[in-house]
Amino acid sequence: MSAQLAAYSTSTGEAFQFWVLGTVAVIGALSTVFMKKSVHSALSLAGTMIVLAIFYLANGAYFLGIVQIVVYTGAIMMLFLFVVMLVGVTAADSLKETIKGQRWLALLCGIGFGVLLFAGIGNASLKEFNGTGQANAHGNVEGLAALIFTKYVFAFEITGALLITAAVGAMVLTHRERTERAKTQRELSEQRVREGKHVPPLPAPGVYARHNAVDIAGLLPDGTPSELTVSKTLRDRGQIRDVSAQALNDLKALEQRAEERLERTEIEPATFKREEASK
Amino acid sequence: MNPVNYLYLSALLFTIGATGVLIRRNAIVVFMCIELMLNACNLAFVTFSRMHGNLDGQIIAFFTMVVAAAEVVVGLAIIVSLFRTRHSASVDDASLMKL
């Protein structure tokens, strides 16, 4: 290829890398948008970011590439994941649109905007192409540092201020001021006795059931599941697995066998009653 | 390969991110999409800096990252407090702007 062309193009390896990773990046982005569960979105976004980091490196922005991986993918995405966990990992929000016409409008705008951008880039005069060769002559980091502490020092200072403000702001937003003294355990128990409910600690989950997983409600003597036995968070998320029906059947089978063994006959009412209760 | 393709890629990612912002209700995902858009911009900056052969683009990208970090911190804090108050992270629930 001629030098002229070389000036405009990059190595084949990079091209290959671009096409492969670019596809990955796009897929990642798409799945970020279209995944039901936010955890998956977060993970695919992380993937995209890593790809981007590689592209930075390929474009000679070594420092940024590392920062991208460390700060973004490392810190920020983890922050995301924390929040996701806080809000609920498995909570899958439906992609069903509630606002009329919103989705179509969004797609229309998106596509239109994209087309416009492509058009813009297309007929932009991006003739000169001189790589970051001599810019990175004394090392990329040094170059950046030189710029940051000379040309962009004010912006740099301000971003520092911004970061501090952000940190403080985050604390202010999330911190909840305790208005009254925390109740001691004793007081709590006394209160329980006074109110006369749940004097004993809450029952453990899955006591009468076959399992003892946390998300399975324990069964009451009559076989109905007890909400109390499952932790509040799970209840809020509606992540209670109900096995009462199965448990009842097992129970019935058990009794059946027991009766057969003891040749009892007239216990229909009991069974009957139990079935009543199970309804 | 012409590095302009990087620009095309960033444009594509940006568009996807923007669309995501518009069609997702979960505030966290919306935030992710915003991050996506920012990253797309960064890619563009970096590419430009490569084209122009100086580091200003990278500086801008750097600042963008910083700002994005700050924004994420605050934003997530907001989401958390929202979730605390109304047990939901859906942006549509916060439709208090209605007349």
Next chain:
Amino acid sequence: MENLIALLVAAPLLGAAVLLCGGRRLDAVGHWIGTLMSTASFVFGVILFADLLGKNAEHRTLIQHLWTWIPVESFQADVTFRLDQLSMTFVLLITGVGSLIHLYSVGYMEHDERRRRFFGYLNLFLAAMLLLVLADNYLLLYVGWEGVGLASYLLIGFWQHKPSAATAAKKAFLVNRVGDMGLSIAIMLMFATFGTFAFGPVLGHATDASEGKLTAIALMLLLAACGKSAQVPLQSWLGDAMEGPTPVSALIHAATMVTAGVYLIVRSGAIFNAAPDAQLVVTVVGAVTLLFGAIVGCAKDDIKKALAGSTMSQIGYMVLAAGLGPIGYVFAIMHLVTHGFFKAGLFLGAGSVMHGMNDEVDMRKYGGLRKYMPVTFITFGLGYLAIIGFPGLSGFFSKDKIIEAAFAKGGTEGWILGACALVGAAITAFYMTRVMLMTFFGEERWKNQPTRSPEAPSAEPAAEHQGEHAEPHPHESPKVMTIPMIVLAFGSVFAGFFFNLGDRFLHWLEPVTGHSEGDSPLSAATVTGATMVCLVIGVGIAYAMYGRRPVPSVAPRGSLLTRAARRDLLQDDFNHVVLVRGGEHLTRSLVYVDHTLVDGVVNGTAASVGGLSGRMRKLQNGFARSYAVSMFGGAAVLVAATLLMRAV
């Protein structure tokens, strides 16, 4: 001497003011104050009359300028009085008859707790009427013109608690207003034509104006006259006006106010002379009315309404005469004066009959009253003889002259008008005889039957102290009522003869109205003979119908004409259907239009704006994402715009 003229008006005006503002403390003496004021005015009138007689004919015009009324550039209206022979005649008639009727009312209204106010209104009327005849310009005349309208409104509706009375009053005022419209337009025309509307210049230069303008003015004046003098087509109010107390009917709706139209035409003679077409219309109106009124008078059983019909017809005579121009002016006025006497007398007589009969007005419930109320009988009889034109009585002279003049008009219309006048005379004789017979002769139909007629309301003063359903016991009225009747009877007997003695009335008025003997195709004797024949025929028929056989106390169905005549020849029905109903529909629909259309347009605009903004409001659904969409779309548009900018 001129300064007395103002007093003529001032006296009754003062009386009215005192009586109306005085309050109850004047109730005891109110009626006397009123009578005193009108008499005072009469006295002033006599003094001035003597003064005029002292002067020679051409100086018999007194002008009194009081103050400038409305000065706007060339529009100069002054309050100026003009007393000449014509207005003098009216002053004497008005104040004279007026005073008599005041006196009569003292007795007639004795039992009405609002008598003071009644006299206040009467005085107000006198003042307005005098203002009308004394005014020196048409605008001031217009004031008097509407003033008498107001007075008649108040007096017709005097018994306001009767809806019928209130309605009649309103009707009278409205119909008069239509006439007044004519007068005001006439004044405007005068101002546009002559630049003034004072008698002197206008009448003096009448001939300078184009005939078209003059005809227009004359016709407008005629319209006014029709309204005030109850001439066809504006006659419908007079019948209903009989709702008022009888003295009112006598003074206003017989003797004075209704003749104002004739005064107007005679006063504006110069204009009419210059507009022959208008004159023809005047004569036609007169002829039609005199027949119309006479026919109506034949059918009415209500004595007052019958007399009202006759009034119409008599005024028809006057208008006819006035329309004849210089030939007839004097006789119109003469008949006006004599008519003032005998018609007032007749009404007062009718009043006294009603007074004695529990305010029964239905003649079919009268009969044989002559021996119960002799004075009333005699005076009424004399009036009767006068009106039918019995030789030697005043009506004879005046009406005969008019008929002669009608023939003297010459040409075909002369014949037609004369014929109409003759027929009218015959019908007059008929209906007056009918009234006479039904009231005073025949068997006593009021015996053993309660008299309670719809026309006689409980609030008529007499009815308040008499049992409502008691059988009436007719009695002669008190002196205070009979004296005026006697005086008027004298007038109706001798006035005509006196006036005619050496044509003194003619010579008295000639300087003002001018006079010319038309060339009559018939000799005076022939006309008189013809009149006599008509008279005899009329009386004869009436006698045959009502004198010979008994009068049924309930009206028979009668012929079509009779029934039509009972309903004023359907004229009222016409008014009712066309004007009243139509008007109601018009106003109702207009109210609707105003609410729906005019207002609707505005409200519609408001509503549409509201609806639009409501629809826009839906865009603000509060969802951050939809705002974001619009923002993003905006961004896209911006990008597109920049690209396009760079493209071009």
Next chain:
Amino acid sequence: MSFPLLTATAVLPAIGAVATAAVPAAQRTAAKWLALLVSLATLALAITVLVRFDPNGGRYQLTESHAWIADFGVRYELGVDGIAVALIALTALLIPFIVLAGWHDADPLETGSRRWRPTQGFFALILAVEAMVIISFEATDVFLFYIFFEAMLIPMYFLIGGFGDRAHEHGEEAASTQRSYAAVKFLLYNLVGGLIMLAAVIGLYVVAGNFSLQEIAQARANGSLHMATSTERWLFLGFFFAFAVKAPLWPLHTWLPNAMQESTAPVAVLITAVVDKVGTFAMLRFCLQLFPEASKWATPVILVLALVSIVYGALLAVGQRDIKRLVAYASISHFGFIIMGIFAMTSQGQSGATLYMVNHGISTAAWMLLAGFLISRRGSRLIADYGGVQKVAPVLAGTFLIGTLATLSLPGLAPFVSEFLVLVGTFTRYPAIGIIGTFGIVLAALYALVLYQRTMTGPVKPEVSAMPDLRVRELLVVAPLIVLLIFLGVYPKPVTDIVNPAVKSTLSDVHKTDPKPEVEAVAK
């Protein structure tokens, strides 16, 4: 620089308004008396203006002129000609009667009603309106005039919306909703008019470079300021529209019936007798002087509209069931006459129109206030609820009859003079319109007498049988008005003498002269 009489006349009621509003809520009566005294003092000032004014002197007298907003050439310019003097006198004369008539209208309602009626506010607002009306009569600076022409709306809005009849057939709720509807309607109509006028005012400034009426009028007269025909017409329309809304001209009239129906009688009088006069006055002063050619151009249309107002208003008055609405439509008919007189462009027409403003003010005040007294007694505005009042309350009925007669312009009462002048003035130039206009007097008789007959005569209705006659306060209100009606009907010369020169100069601005009579010789 002599004593600024005109400013004082306008400022005094303004101060009075503030003072009245400042009276503590406890002393209601004190506030009333204060308002009454202030209005009387203003009347005294207005009379001094009347005396100091020399009819045969210069065009504008007692002038005051101070720089105000130098950048736009807006000046604080006051000055009065005969027309303005007459109207100022009328305003200052009517306000005391309005205050006196409304003496109890703003008293707090009997317990149980939730509406709070600030007495002080009521009287303060009335005085405020007076101040603004007077200054807009005095202003010779277009901008100054515009400001107060608009500001007037604010107190009027509160007067209409805040204070209604004590009793209402549909109860308190319906009353307040209808009231607010009427108030908003009033405000919107006049605001729209005012905004269009504002555009015209700005346009005028662009064309003329300043706001001074006298300078512009002079410049127009001596031709130094030339306007393109279309410009002049547009500006004229802008001004005229606002004035036509204010002095309701068909078809811009529909706000008036609602406003008058819902507000108390004194406020209704304030609307129709005082505030609306500003509209007709402004036509005479601004439209004609600033845009003579355009005025002449628009005359035919305006005359026709005025004619429609006359007949239409009268017919609708006949059709009304509500006393106050009837009066309102009657007023619309009367305003038709005024506008007709103004645009007939004859000295009779315009003098008559000015006189008409005064007389209509007085007569409507008398009629409407009496109607208000009647309504306050029976607690209903429906004509059908009355009957036979004449027997129960003769004085009330008698005075009401005089008011009625004045409304149908009976000769001998003031309105006749003006109405006839207007008709004659119109007739001499446009005979057909004059003749149709006279139909108005028949219709006027119809609606006026129908109202009188239905309410006052006939058998006594049981509801009115206990109706008390006029009280002393009410008699004090009505009697002077009636005396004035009779006096001005018999001797209007004092007013015409003041008005005529002003009208003459206005006509000379428009380059119009009275048409000559057909027969010259007669005019002595």
